């Protein structure tokens with residue numbers, strides 16, 4: 427059955443692929459699973475019909491017939507469990523990849539999100555200029571730790587996994603901040619993720635929603 431996911435009808439990032447449907451699109455592309463997309467306005471996301479799928483009135487969601495999921499991490503995990511390519515077969519390597527999925531969402535994303543919310547919604551507050559460097563430093567703590575751990579490795583563990591997929595999408599949320607540039611190995615890691623053909627297809631598809639032009643190629 428072809429799954430259906432939801433995405434913004436008009437993404438606030440103007441097609442930069444920072445919204446969380448990008449993770450799900452990329453995972454589906456990695457495993458070669460076709461999918462449909464239902465686009466939603468902000469108003470539609472808050473309506474009861476969508477809240478039946480997503481209790482918090484957000485995107486992305488994932489439907490296969492009458493089976494529905496929300497939370498991008500859970501959706502990527504579901505896809506990774508049902509197909510080959512995103513989680514290793516070896517039990518310990520698989521557990522480590524899943525650990526990286528949680529680390530991306532629970533340890534690395536929160537300070538990045540705090541910073542993103544401040545720049546988006548709090549830039550006109552009197553205390554913004556004072557707060558931003560504090561938020562930047564919290565992000566730097568995690569980036570420094572991740573950078574030391576990654577070193578010159580290609581991926582977080584022995585092979586690309588759903589852990590890398592989520593980590594790359596989380597780090598991409600720093601685009602435009604300049605923070606990632608302070609860690610050349612992390613910039614290169616993100617670039618390696620973005621160079622994957624599955625990423626490129628997913629990116630082109632979400633961009634096409636914004637530009638209104640069908641992706642070429």
Ligand SMILES: N[C@@H](CCC(=O)N[C@@H](CS)C(=O)NCC(=O)O)C(=O)O
Nearest residue numbers: 445446483484485486496497498499
């Ligand atoms: N933890 C959730 C977060 C979902 C989320 O914040 N979605 C954003 C788009 S990236 C959204 O729908 N924002 C609109 C809103 O919250 O009203 C996940 O990973 O799926």
